[in-house]
Structures are given as C-alpha cells and as structure tokens.
Amino acid sequence: xxxxxxxxxxxxxxxxxxxxxxxxxxxxxxxxxxxxxxxxxxxxxxxxxxxxxxxxxxxxxxxxxxxxxxxxxxxxxxxxxxxxxxxxxxxxxxxxxxxxxxxxxxxxxxxxxxxxxxxxxxxxxxxxxxxxxxxxxxxxxxxxxxxxxxxxxxxxxxxxxxxxxxxxxxxxxxxxxxxxxxx
Numbered sequence: 001x002x003x004x005x006x007x008x009x010x011x012x013x014x015x016x017x018x019x020x021x022x023x024x025x026x027x028x029x030x031x032x033x034x035x036x037x038x039x040x041x042x043x044x045x046x047x048x049x050x051x052x053x054x055x056x057x058x059x060x061x062x063x064x065x066x067x068x069x070x071x072x073x074x075x076x077x078x079x080x081x082x083x084x085x086x087x088x089x090x091x092x093x094x095x096x097x098x099x100x101x102x103x104x105x106x107x108x109x110x111x112x113x114x115x116x117x118x119x120x121x122x123x124x125x126x127x128x129x130x131x132x133x134x135x136x137x138x139x140x141x142x143x144x145x146x147x148x149x150x151x152x153x154x155x156x157x158x159x160x161x162x163x164x165x166x167x168x169x170x171x172x173x174x175x176x177x178x179x180x181x182x183x
Contacts, residue, residue: 028097
C-alpha cells in the first residue's frame with residue numbers, strides 16, 4: 001500500500017505532542033463524560049502542569065496527537081501501547097476530546113490512520129482494545145473499523161449505581177487488509 005504521507009489522512013494527521021497542548025487537554029478533562037468514556041479509572045481531571053509532563057514514547061508505545069489537516073486544531077489523541085514485539089501485538093487507546101469534532105467521522109479516520117501505522121510501519125499482526133459496554137458510539141466506530149468482539153468481563157465497571165461490562169475487541173492485519181481491499 002503506497003501512501004503519500006503515512007501520518008496524514010483527508011481530515012486528520014497524526015502529530016507529536018506540543019508544549020501548548022496541555023492547556024487544551026486540561027479543558028477536555030473538565031468534561032466528566034469524556035473521562036468516563038475514556039477510561040475505567042476514577043474520573044478526575046488533571047492540571048495543566050500534570051498534563052504538561054508528556055508521555056515519553058518508549059519502545060513499546062507510540063503516542064500521537066490528532067490534529068486537523070485544515071487548520072492544525074488539536075482534537076484528540078491516539079496511541080498504540082503495550083506493544084509486545086515478539087508477538088507482534090499492541091493495544092489501542094483513542095480519545096476525541098474536542099466535542100466540536102465528535103460524531104463527524106474524525107474518530108473513524110483516526111482509527112484508519114493508526115491501524116495503517118500499526119500494521120505497515122510497526123509491522124504488528126494484531127491490535128486489541130477494551131471498551132466500556134455503555135460506550136456504544138465507540139463500539140460502533142471500532143466495529144466499523146473492523147474490530148471484532150473477542151471477550152467480555154462482566155460487570156467490571158461500576159458507574160452511577162450500575163455495573164457495565166468491559167468488552168475486549170481486536171483486529172488482525174489480514175482482516176484489516178481485506179477490509180481495505182473492499183473499500
């Protein structure tokens with residue numbers, strides 16, 4: 001698959017973190033719904049200083065900011081983490097923090113960009129993720145990208161007096177490449 005730029009799609013580009021990103025990300029962290037859909041941990045906003053201490057890219061994680069191609073607006077992040085090079089597997093996490101860019105196809109394009117990177121640059125064979133069962137928007141986006149439900153930990157997340165399942169999904173390189181041929 002020949003691409004003009006591995007990091008750029010029609011709407012988005014995968015970019016490195018910038019010092020000024022911390023203030024924007026801190027504003028997203030004031031949105032409890034964003035935090036509660038992003039992670040199973042306790043929703044608690046972090047300060048600009050805490051967010052300014054950027055994640056260091058290590059040999060087993062590749063972390064990107066999501067920026068618009070049109071005007072370089074920071075809208076979210078995506079990361080392949082917990083990479084096991086010997087097994088050619090990694091885990092995916094993604095968040096579209098800017099509400100103006102949610103439900104408009106940016107997350108779907110971000111998934112395609114990071115999967116292309118994971119399979120063609122990192123040479124992974126499998127990318128997995130977990131998602132909270134009540135996050136139907138994310139589950140639909142993952143299914144659209146080709147992820148398949150592989151398992152479930154029942155009643156693993158407790159929020160607002162209710163238990164929700166933690167769903168595990170994955171996609172293999174061969175499945176993603178087949179999907180690319182069909183589109």
